[in-house]
Structure formats: structure tokens, C-alpha cells
Amino acid sequence: MRCLIAEDHLLSRRVLKELLSPDFDCDIAVNGREAIDSFVLAHEAKRPYDVILMDIMMPEIDGMEALKSVxxxxxxxxxxxxxxxxxxMITALGDPHTVIKSFNECEADSFIVKPLTRHKLATELRKLNVLK
Structure with a gap:
């Protein structure tokens, strides 16, 4: 299984990669633009991602705009x-407006509010049928 971690915070990227690496081949993007580019490159290589973990607040292009582009x-x-x-979508912003916008406008499949835990992540991945 392939995963793209789109997160601008180094420690969060490391934690996500550590949590996911037993089950996923993970690539990293540090902003929304890199996430979009990585998505395109993965499809061009005929190796699309099974899941993207997208932080909302990132430089250049935020996670919501990046997801709309994807x-x-x-x-x-x-x-x-x-x-x-x-x-x-992964974010510290757990307000209802952000959650609703992620699903309705951006077509997110799931939403996790930080702090991220192994249990929260595994639960959402199972709901999406990308982790057994």
C-alpha cells in the first residue's frame, strides 16, 4: 500500500511515517504544492497512492486547496x-466549520484532530478499508 504524508511540521511527519511504515510505503510532501505534484507523479508512474494524510495548515497551498486540486x-x-x-485531513483545527468544509467542499474521506494517536489513525484507516 502507498501513502503520501503531506505535513509541514517535521516532528509530525516523523511520527506519521513511524506509525504508517509497517503497513505503507510512505512518501513525504512538506506543503500543498508538493502534495499535488507527488499525486501527479505517482499517477504518471502508474503507482498511485492508496491514502493521503493531509495537514490543513501548510505553506504555499494549504491542505484544503491541495485536496480540491487532487x-x-x-x-x-x-x-x-x-x-x-x-x-x-489532519489538523489542530477541530471547529465544526473546518470539519464541514473538509467533507463538503474538499471531498475529504476522513478527518482527525491533533494530537494524533496510533489508535485514532488506525481507526480511520480501517474505516476507509486501507488497513486491515
Whole structure:
């Protein structure tokens, strides 16, 4: 299984990679622009991601805008919705507006409020059927 970790905070990236590496081959993006570029490159290489963990607050392009771009690219690539990458938004912003916007406007599949724990992450990955 392949995973993209889009997170600008070094410690958070390390924790996520450590939690995911037993089950996933993980790539890293440090901002929204790199996340979009990584998504495109993965598809060009015929090795798309199974899941993206996307921080909302990142430099250059934030996680919500990056996810909107990913979903737009999937439509342009004519990727059927059942084959679309699963995206978990991760953020310290747990307010209802942010959560609703992530799902409704950005088409996120899941949402985790920091602090991130192994249990929270595993629960969401199982809900999305990307972890057994």
C-alpha cells in the first residue's frame, strides 16, 4: 500500500511515517504544492497512492486547496470515484466549520484532530478499508 504524508511540521511527519511504515510505503510532501505534484507523479508512474494524510495548515497551498486540486485532477484523469485516493485531513483545527468544509467542499474521506494517536489513525484507516 502507498501513502503520501503531506505535513509541514517535521516532528509530525516523523511520527506519521513511524506509525504508517509497517503497513505503507510512505512518501513525504512538506506543503500543498508538493502534495499535488507527488499525486501527479505517482499517477504518471502508474503507482498511485492508496491514502493521503493531509495537514490543513501548510505553506504555499494549504491542505484544503491541495485536496480540491487532487479531486479536480482525478476528474480530469477520469478516475472512477471508487478508485479515488482516500484522503484523511489532519489538523489542530477541530471547529465544526473546518470539519464541514473538509467533507463538503474538499471531498475529504476522513478527518482527525491533533494530537494524533496510533489508535485514532488506525481507526480511520480501517474505516476507509486501507488497513486491515
Amino acid at each position: 479531486r479536480s485532477l482525478e476528474k480530469k484523469m477520469q478516475i472512477p470515484s471508487h478508485l479515488a485516493v482516500k484522503v484523511i
